[in-house]
Amino acid sequence: MHVSTSGIRRVLTRATASAAVIALAAVLGAAVTAGPATAAPAASAAPAASGTLQQVSGFGSNPGNLTMYEYAPANLPAGAPLVVALHGCTQTASDYYADSGWQKYADLWGFAVVFPQTGTANNILSCFSWFDSGKDTRGQGEAASVASMVGHAESQYGSDTHRVFVTGLSAGGGLAADLLADYPDVFAGGAVDSGLPAQCATTQAAASGCQSASQNLTPAQWGAKARASDPGYGGPWPRVAIWQGTSDTTVAPVNATELRDQWTDVWGIGQTPSSTATLTGGTTQTIYNDGSGKPAVELYQVSGMGHGLAVDPGSGTAQCGTAGAYFLQSICSTYYTGLFWGLDAAGTGGGGTTPPGVPSGLTVGTVTSSSVGLSWGAVSGAGSYAVYRNGTKVGSTSGTSYTDTGLAAATRYTYTVTAVNQAGESAASAAVTATTASGSTPPPAQCFTGSNYSHVTAGRAHDVGGVAYANGSGQSMGLDNVFYSHTLEETSPGYYVLADSGCPAAVR
Known part of the structure; x- marks a missing residue:
């Protein structure tokens, strides 16, 4: 160089x-x-x-x-x-x-x-x-x-x-x-x-x-x-958060x-996500749970962000940092990292506030054979929300919606949500239940179009000797660079097939 x-x-x-x-x-x-x-x-x-x-x-x-x-x-x-x-x-x-x-x-x-x-x-x-x-x-x-x-x-x-x-x-x-x-x-x-x-x-x-x-x-x-x-x-092994700009x-x-x-x-624990969520700043959070259902690895991919630490200047609980060279305004990565580590646990902060109220209006949205969408009403004073599946925490989000993925088909799940701020965590919301669809009915097609390089970096494909291959199906996509583009359909979590002729692909 x-x-x-x-x-x-x-x-x-x-x-x-x-x-x-x-x-x-x-x-x-x-x-x-x-x-x-x-x-x-x-x-x-x-x-x-x-x-x-x-x-x-x-x-x-x-x-x-x-x-x-x-x-x-x-x-x-x-x-x-x-x-x-x-x-x-x-x-x-x-x-x-x-x-x-x-x-x-x-x-x-x-x-x-x-x-x-x-x-x-x-x-x-x-x-x-x-x-x-x-x-x-x-x-x-x-x-x-x-x-x-x-x-x-x-x-x-x-x-x-x-x-x-x-x-x-x-x-x-x-x-x-x-x-x-x-x-x-x-x-x-x-x-x-x-x-x-x-x-x-x-x-x-x-x-x-x-x-x-x-x-x-x-x-x-x-x-x-x-x-x-x-x-x-x-x-035991350390729990690891990974932050990267796309x-x-x-x-x-x-x-x-x-x-x-x-x-x-x-x-x-393998590389199949346990859940995903969309956060502020164009950030996708992907969670990989350990055997007990507790997040062990969390991947945060910030769309369009270059090289640096993600910050979000402001006075809100979920805001932090000062924007500048290599401190890039998008989302407060420090806040979400602290949540992941449990630094916000009640009793550690003081802070002079009271725990937030209990979330209400928890509703089940889109349900597929492997995922459940949830939404709820905002709580005043909440910095984030914790989502529980069958009594075990499966993720955190600053928004009022969450999609729990990587689920078994035709299975009944029970969900609650809590609100969290620096003073602690609220009691659980009223529970809702959702039963995933039968595996015999394919979920709605989800397709992604982009360069081979973008597919590899997003985890939809992998590189072997400079050639990109779709994850799951192993279909060859050509050279791993920005000059070759394809559409990939995710037919099941982590399994992608070529769908250049239309989505869904002709053969599923």
């Missing part, structure tokens, strides 16, 4: 610029050093954070040469959760603290946040080294430094060691995925925003390939990479599919 000196200078002058330069970092990488690590402004050493971002020195072993910053609300009680938030390339801990929204929810829901920071002494563009096996593996380099920070913060705040989470953007997202694989005994969950699968690359030379194209690995092969990061560990040209959207494949395989 050719990059001009003037181009590098323009990138480095953008204080909040993130990982659009991650590919450049993979080329220049750790082989280049350029002076001391960048320090975040307005931070000072202190034994404990108290409502401001503060630097911590002497946090323990630091083989990765990282700097530790932390934030916690004043008077945080013992037993609160702990979140680790990793910035993107050319950013600092201060940038991520100011723009990502994590400070807002630390105050609202009551938890501490650690903001690790790398700098130019490690990488000329201040990227975390997600691609370096000497720095991103258990007990080594940056991964070990972050683990030291977690241990220090747990001791300092009396944190609940069963509720420690890690999230990151771009290069920080790649390291977050590595940390989830390296330390599944430390992290209960994670979120990878515009990032890469765990151990996708183990050298700088391989990093660009991970960013730009499918690695053509099976879910089992991806899962094996994660499991090999901590050999002998048998669970128009990301820096980290190809196929990385989100590969992350989904990796962590559903680690959980042993």
Whole structure:
């Protein structure tokens, strides 16, 4: 890849610029050093954070040469959760603290946040080294430094060691995925925003390939990479949220599919969605439940969004962040990640409000052999709604509708909904029941028209040797690029057939 000196200078002058330069970092990488690590402004050493971002020195072993910053609300009680938030390339801990929204929810829901920071002494563009096996593996380099920070913060705040989470953007997202694989005994969950699968690359030379194209690995092969990061560990596994813009040209959207494949395989739950929902900002939420019906992996695909962290500036409970370079206005990903991890649980936030009222008007809409559509009335003061199937939570949404998918045909299900805000969760709504249609009657056809590349990145097809094949049917679609287009019909969850001559296809 050719990059001009003037181009590098323009990138480095953008204080909040993130990982659009991650590919450049993979080329220049750790082989280049350029002076001391960048320090975040307005931070000072202190034994404990108290409502401001503060630097911590002497946090323990630091083989990765990282700097530790932390934030916690004043008077945080013992037993609160702990979140680790990793910035993107050319950013600092201060940038991520100011723009990502994590400070807002630390105050609202009551938890501490650690903001690790790398700098130019490690990488000329201040990227975390997600691609370096000497720095991103258990007990080594940056991964070990972050683990030291977690241990220090747990001791300092009396944190609940069963509720420690890690999230990151771009290069920080790649390291977050590595940390989830390296330390599944430390992290209960994670979120990878515009990032890469765990151990996708183990050298700088391989990093660009991970960013730009499918690695053509099976879910089992991806899962094996994660499991090999901590050999002998048998669970429980972290719960993982994956965020990706469909128009990301820096980290190809196929990385989100590969992350989904990796962590559903680690959980042993397959790649068939348990439910889907449409959220604000053109976001599709796809949920993969564990054996008990609890979400284990959640995939959020933001239509039209490029490379960055999804934010939604505003004062609403479900709004957060500051829009700017690589903080892209669409939806508050931090809010939904916090919901997924359960950080909004009653009693953790204070907040000075009361739980919302009980939702009313729960109604069954469209029912097929594998899905049930639901809608209900809005509740004043609710930040989100939780949907329960047969008494088990199956998803969350900020809207007043939800489609539960991946169901068995000709089966009766019972649903309730609760309203949620920072003070807690309401009682359940009145229950409704729905019986899915018989499998002998095909559901209404659902068709998708687009380029082969868009089908692969959306999870409707897969790439083998540069050729796209429809998921399920395995029908060849031609070269995996934007110049070949087809219409695919989803005849059953995850099963697609060519329907160029019309939808539904002639043979179903």
